[in-house]
Amino acid sequence: MDKIGIIGIGNMGGAIAHGLIKNGRELIISNKSPEKLSEYEKFKNVEIKKDNRDVVKDSKYIILAVKPKVYADVIDEVREVFSEDKILISIAAGFTLEKLEKLLPSRKIAMVMPNTPAMVYEGMSGICPNELLSEDERDEVKNIFNLIGRAAIISEDSFNAFSAACGSLPAYVYMFIEAAADGAVLNGLNRRDAYEFIAQSVMGSAKMVLETEKHPGELKDMVTSPGGTTIEGLKVLEERAFRGGIIEAINAAVEKSKNM
Ligand SMILES: NC(=O)C1=CN([C@@H]2O[C@H](COP(=O)(O)OP(=O)(O)OC[C@H]3O[C@@H](n4cnc5c(N)ncnc54)[C@H](OP(=O)(O)O)[C@@H]3O)[C@@H](O)[C@H]2O)C=CC1
Numbered sequence: 001m002d003k004i005g006i007i008g009i010g011n012m013g014g015a016i017a018h019g020l021i022k023n024g025r026e027l028i029i030s031n032k033s034p035e036k037l038s039e040y041e042k043f044k045n046v047e048i049k050k051d052n053r054d055v056v057k058d059s060k061y062i063i064l065a066v067k068p069k070v071y072a073d074v075i076d077e078v079r080e081v082f083s084e085d086k087i088l089i090s091i092a093a094g095f096t097l098e099k100l101e102k103l104l105p106s107r108k109i110a111m112v113m114p115n116t117p118a119m120v121y122e123g124m125s126g127i128c129p130n131e132l133l134s135e136d137e138r139d140e141v142k143n144i145f146n147l148i149g150r151a152a153i154i155s156e157d158s159f160n161a162f163s164a165a166c167g168s169l170p171a172y173v174y175m176f177i178e179a180a181a182d183g184a185v186l187n188g189l190n191r192r193d194a195y196e197f198i199a200q201s202v203m204g205s206a207k208m209v210l211e212t213e214k215h216p217g218e219l220k221d222m223v224t225s226p227g228g229t230t231i232e233g234l235k236v237l238e239e240r241a242f243r244g245g246i247i248e249a250i251n252a253a254v255e256k257s258k259n260m
């Protein structure tokens with residue numbers, strides 16, 4: 001099986017690495033500071049390289065998981081060894097295929113937007129390959145990200161919306177969980193239990209959307225008893241513009257992607 005390279009083992013590169021390691025894929029990894037690499041020494045299916053160019057030389061699929069501001073520098077560094085058979089997997093927000101193709105002309109490139117739940121195999125990744133990838137290579141990129149959750153091929157013009165809605169979403173959900181726990185603690189529930197119980201409730205609610213395929217509004221109505229407690233809470237959320245806040249947050253993230 002083709003080896004997968006990961007340059008940059010930070011939050012996202014590390015989450016992908018852990019997901020792929022547990023699936024038995026062979027990885028070749030590098031990172032600027034060597035300390036972050038030491039936790040990977042114990043894995044038989046991981047090779048650690050000091051030089052980013054060695055990651056590219058020995059892998060077919062190369063996931064570039066550094067911050068967008070150093071993307072161009074790292075691509076400059078590895079360009080010479082990035083032969084035509086290799087595939088760059090870019091996961092940077094705000095990097096269009098056009099920008100990437102300028103940095104690495106005539107090369108196979110796939111833009112992918114993963115999210116951190118990849119670490120527990122529950123990631124969601126949107127994939128947008130350029131036209132140089134063969135059908136098999138497109139499938140393999142999808143397979144790689146399917147190993148760490150769900151993956152879907154998406155169009156280039158929906159990539160920023162996908163990034164804002166799915167790449168960033170875990171942060172919004174964690175903020176929601178933290179706030180819900182504060183509300184529960186205010187009313188006497190202990191904090192440790194609150195996080196566990198609320199996280200399970202979020203996961204179960206999401207599973208209902210996926211498994212029943214019912215409209216989220218219908219699922220909401222199933223919870224909301226006439227004259228009951230839930231409608232009191234929903235009324236407050238509407239008064240505080242909960243939905244508008246979420247829509248604006250996603251819109252702001254899309255705008256930022258366009259202007260990075
Ligand atoms: N975090 C997330 O939820 C998501 C992030 N992304 C994208 O993933 C990318 C990485 O983000 P994130 O993981 O959050 O960032 P982090 O800062 O956590 O990770 C970046 C990693 O890259 C390393 N690095 C920096 N420069 C180099 C270099 N020249 N060569 C090798 N490694 C280098 C850093 O090492 P050191 O610590 O030593 O500086 C660090 O470990 C970004 O492009 C982001 O847009 C996409 C989807 C979700």
Ligand SMILES: O=C(O)[C@@H]1CCC=N1
Nearest residue numbers: 092093163167168169
């Ligand atoms: O905040 C960011 O820019 C990255 C992209 C999506 C999630 N994290």
